[in-house]
Amino acid sequence: MNWRDFWNRENPIYVNERHRVLHYDRIARGIAELIDKPDWSVLDHGSGEALSSDIVARRCALLYLFDAAPNVQGKQRIRFENNERIIVLTNESLDAIPDGSLDMIVANSLLQYLSHAEFETLLDFWRSKLKPEGKLVLADILPPGANPMRDVQALLHFAWQGGFFFAACAGLVATYFSDYRQLRSNLGLTSYAESDLRVLLAAHGFEATRATQNLGHNQSRMMMMARVKG
Numbered sequence: 001m002n003w004r005d006f007w008n009r010e011n012p013i014y015v016n017e018r019h020r021v022l023h024y025d026r027i028a029r030g031i032a033e034l035i036d037k038p039d040w041s042v043l044d045h046g047s048g049e050a051l052s053s054d055i056v057a058r059r060c061a062l063l064y065l066f067d068a069a070p071n072v073q074g075k076q077r078i079r080f081e082n083n084e085r086i087i088v089l090t091n092e093s094l095d096a097i098p099d100g101s102l103d104m105i106v107a108n109s110l111l112q113y114l115s116h117a118e119f120e121t122l123l124d125f126w127r128s129k130l131k132p133e134g135k136l137v138l139a140d141i142l143p144p145g146a147n148p149m150r151d152v153q154a155l156l157h158f159a160w161q162g163g164f165f166f167a168a169c170a171g172l173v174a175t176y177f178s179d180y181r182q183l184r185s186n187l188g189l190t191s192y193a194e195s196d197l198r199v200l201l202a203a204h205g206f207e208a209t210r211a212t213q214n215l216g217h218n219q220s221r222m223m224m225m226a227r228v229k230g
């Protein structure tokens with residue numbers, strides 16, 4: 001099994017429904033705050049189920065959702081079929097987005113599941129789809145040598161605030177015995193140092209700065225805000 005297979009199945013990442021709902025709600029509110037104008041076209045790349053995308057769509061003209069997992073695409077299509085501002089993409093329709101047409105692309109919690117080569121290919125793809133003044137937001141990036149205990153602490157803090165603390169404790173035990181942990185140790189997760197990421201982004205035509213806050217609940221992860229270089 002690889003990461004793509006993993007994300008195409010039901011997975012143990014969310015400890016219960018409340019966790020899933022609060023997670024997507026937080027991400028959607030964070031993305032919505034990054035939208036500067038109501039006429040923007042935005043792509044959420046590696047969106048997951050993106051349950052709260054209607055919050056984002058209320059702030060922009062068009063929201064494209066793309067996730068590589070066909071099962072995730074199927075669920076998104078059912079959830080958002082009546083929302084005229086949300087377009088659920090397939091691999092083919094992703095490629096068909098007109099060049100230079102997007103104001104912002106967000107990839108939250110995606111980079112760690114891509115090889116370096118896949119990431120570099122995506123950087124060129126994203127640059128081609130963004131408008132000249134377009135914004136690229138890369139969030140929840142794993143820094144090298146990250147201590148997994150920081151992830152645990154961040155989840156427990158989020159769970160305490162969100163009222164699912166005991167479910168989170170049980171979920172952590174379940175994750176320990178799950179194929180996520182197995183896959184994480186077999187396949188690994190891709191991490192980036194801030195300086196390396198800056199150099200990589202510059203090599204692909206972006207100017208980047210690190211944001212003070214990550215989009216998600218885990219502040220040991222990084223968020224980079226990049227602009228197409230003029």
Ligand SMILES: C[S@@+](CC[C@H](N)C(=O)[O-])C[C@H]1O[C@@H](n2cnc3c(N)ncnc32)[C@H](O)[C@@H]1O
Pocket residue numbers: 004007008024027045046047048049066067068069072107108109110113114118
């Ligand atoms: C950790 S989840 C993040 C989902 C969402 N962005 C969030 O913040 O909750 C990673 C998602 O990326 C998707 N994914 C993995 N590789 C991808 C790729 N190459 N292109 C698009 N999506 C991908 C997976 O199917 C999965 O749904």
